[in-house]
Amino acid sequence: MRTIPFLTSLILILVGLPAGQTAHAKQLYKWVDEHGNTYFSDQVPPEHVQYGRQTLNEKGRVVNSLEQAKTKEQQELDKRLQKLRAEQQKIIAEQKSHDKVLLSTFRSEADMETMLKGKLQTLDAQEGVLQGNLKRLQNLLEGKHKKAAVFERNGQKTPQAVLDEIKGLEGQIDQAKAEISKHLEQRAETQNSFKADIERYRFLTQSAGQGQAQNLSDKTAQIKAADELGLYDCDNDSDCTKAWEIARRFIEHYSTTGNDVANDKLILSRAPVNTSDLSLSVSKVQGRDNHQQLFLDIRCQQSSAGDELCAGEKVKAIRKSFRQFIEQGLAADQ
Template sequence: MIVTSFFSLFISQTVFAKNMYRWIDDKGRIHYSETVLPKDINYRRESLNKAASVKEVVEEAKTKEEQEMEKRLVRLRRDQEKIITRQKVYDNALLNTYHSKADLMMAIKSKMDAFETQNQVVEGNLIRLKQELEAQQKNAAEMDRNAQKVPKKLLDGIKSTQKQIQELHIAINEQKEKQSQIKREDEADIARFLFLTQSLTEKRKGTSIPSIKEANELGLFYCENDRQCNKAWEIARTFVEYYSTTPPDVYNDKLIMNRPPATDTDISLSLSKIPLTDDESQLFLDVHCRESSLGKDLCVSQKVKDIRATFIPYVNDALSRTAQ
């Protein structure tokens, strides 16, 4: 300490005639020099001015592996930015094309009706071909029973009809797969449209619905309607009772709360229903720890963060199971 203080005093009182460099080697030793030797070139170093203030920093040289990792990270970020840009373009197209959920649902219904019409046409063709094949085979069998030679034209016709039936079966399966894919895309469009329009509505109201990440960190569950909110409320009550280490204290239609923490290891959860509009609400989960240094440490621990992060998936999972 004495040597360090003395050296620091010496450096602070020295007026440098040239650039002075400062770096720390692998053993933690501090070096000051007007030149950097090749053996020290890879260390992070600071360039000091005449007043011994840092004017420039040269970061530690990266290993080959670190350089490759950084290049990969740059590529990944570039790809991610492209995805984000495409998503923004798609979102804008979605909002510009449909002005309400009803518009979107009507467009989807029209699309599905068109699929059903196509399916009916194909199914009708399949029935017709099967009937045609049955007649051809019946005709060929009758000739065979009468010891008559089955004409090549009839045999070729049977093969042609069988091939057409096979091709129609393939087309039907492809059509069903295409319809299923479009249905999945439509469901994603509905979810995305609702998310975007709700976000825009809340921004206009002066309130913003948090992102999924923010909602998980905050412990916020957004209710789409009263019916969903009432179900989520009962589900959340089970969550509060399960993760709280203290007994229940308050339960009504606006607040669920367990008793305050009595020890440094206690966790007490509370849930409140916060109205956003006349028919929209959000459920806010809060975690309480004892007012002590250990209690405060517990409340910022990973354990508590995990409880918050589990809340929304828990409610959504339970809601999806009750809907089945």
């Protein structure tokens, strides 16, 4: 076996001139190493088997292609990518299901306001009961303190039973206050959730009309998933090519580790070393309706501190800014 430089072997293939052993081969393998060197040979040496290669017939035409072997980091990225895509579908499905319930349950915003008012009235009534119980306990405690004060004024030791009653009432009061605090949080959560639903209902029905509300729900659910996960949907090949270069700038800006792999399908940063490291990567994958998608992935150090960093607001903000960063970059390039 021998390898032949690119230009020489290409000429031999095209004009059909003999070239020793290679001239008699019915097919050749073509591959490119990490330095950009192109090789042709009828055999692939062991030290080059990890590179992607093409099989050429006697006319120099590509008859088969084999992708480059993936590194351990790339294999791990593929697994995370599958998880992200599953999470994407879950977010979209949950939002669409929620929108469907809103549109099928309520006929108008007034219906929603009426239901919210009823729920808040019920919660306020429950709060009144809790406040009444707290007041009752406070009155009992006040009575026990007065009783203990009588013993003290008479120079007598307060009986242990009275002290135990005071301690018990203080514990009940603390518990009653905690219940009221929890109840107020529930009320605020109910009110905020309903107000968000009302705004969502208004957006779906007034922005597109009742008949097109479901289509708008589908579109906005996809945008929500994109922002939560770090995803950009390409409009076309030209759009994706430009977006890919903008995504490269995004990776360079936010990743604290150096570049490891960079090609037309994957930009991969080196693995995180320190607890504060953020290793970003972006993959170009086939999405819905054969549209290409750019998926952002963020890795942190495998430690409790790294896990906390990746689950924190900083990483969430970076993911959410990915789509907007690309869209702003595309707008600036126009």
